[in-house]
Amino acid sequence: MAKTTNTGLADQINPSRGTPPSYSGSNDSCSSGESGGNSLIALLIVVCTVLNISTNWYLARAAANSIKPTNTTNTTNATNTTIPTVSNANVDAVAETLKQIQYDQAGGKDIYDLYMKLQKLQAQGQKQKLEEQIKSLEGGTAANPSADTTAPSASKTLTDTQYAGIFKDSYVEGNSKAVLTLVEYSDLECPYCIMQKKNGTIDSLKKKYGDKINVIFKPLNLARHPGSDQKGWASLCVGRLGGAEKYSKYYNTIMDKSEYQTQVVFPVDQLSSLAKEVGVDQKKFDSCYNGKETETLYKSYTTEALALKINGTPSTMVINNATKSFDIVSGAAPAANFETMIDTMLAAK
Helix, strand or coil, X not given: CCCEEECCCCEECCCCCCCCCCCCCCCCCCCCCCCCHHHHHHHHHHHXXXXXXXXXXXXXXXXXXXXXXXXXXXXXXXXXXXXXXXXXXXXXXXXXXXXXXXXXXXXXXXXXXXXXXXXXXXXXXXXXXXXXXXXXXXXCCCCCCCCCCCCCCXXXXXXXXXXXXXXXXXXXXXXXXXXXXXXXXXXXXXXXXXXXXHCCHHHHHHHHHHHHEEEEEEECCCCCCCCHHHHHHHHHHHHHHHHHHHHHHHHHHHHHCCECCCCECCCHHXXXXXXXXXXXXXXXXXXXXXXXXXXXXXXXXXXXXXXXXXXXXXXXXXXXXXXXXXXXXXXXXXXXXXXXXHXXXXXXX
């Protein structure tokens, strides 16, 4: 089982958009699966999912009742009012349309299915915790308290396929033969990701460890921030046209010109001019961006992260490139947390 260090603040799937608290060095985290307030967040996710399914069913029935039925029979109630019987085909057609809308909102059926699987696993974990709390309050003994029904962690060691997939079509910053690689799963509008950038956490690690580490930045949009998708595939367009150096300069500028406390983010309508500013051909950028030529690659980062049980940003995977073993730091943790993990992995090489 992989050890995931939840020691920072993270922007998880569908969080509130309130102003994030200033980091004080505590173990606060918005990552799902935590105790206390975070358990409540996970429970709310489950409740919202149930309500969403119920609402869709109701809308499907309501919409179907507005469709003229075909091949149906009529019934009569106590007041002799004729009530048409709606065909199942009509209900199914409307339900399918609503489902397709959900797929589109999630970014495709594959990602939607992963979200649903993740929520189901979280619900299983919450069910056990609630049962244990009830047993405790009733004075009984919690049933099988050691059982682990929470979302399983990814393997402690990556398979060759997983390892190759992480590096494929990625922009590596730093020494290509580094001992360790830090894969930063981030979001260009996530306040906690912006806070981690403003705190200079990753930059300080680059300075301290030099050629011993390199960094891969992968933009996601788990929380569905309004401009994150555009900024993600725009950054990848810059990477395609200008390589790792310009890619790094581009996404870092986006974050430098955003504020996590006020949540004032870099304007989407300035993405093209920024591409020119960092030194790539603006016309080629516009063609790549407007044609969404890097959208598929961008979405693959989300699929990859969810498969690794990463459901919040920022999350940083630290990989030993010799053994393919890894650990994950979840949230906008202080540099000291990363240093402890890095020092341990370097000592074990």
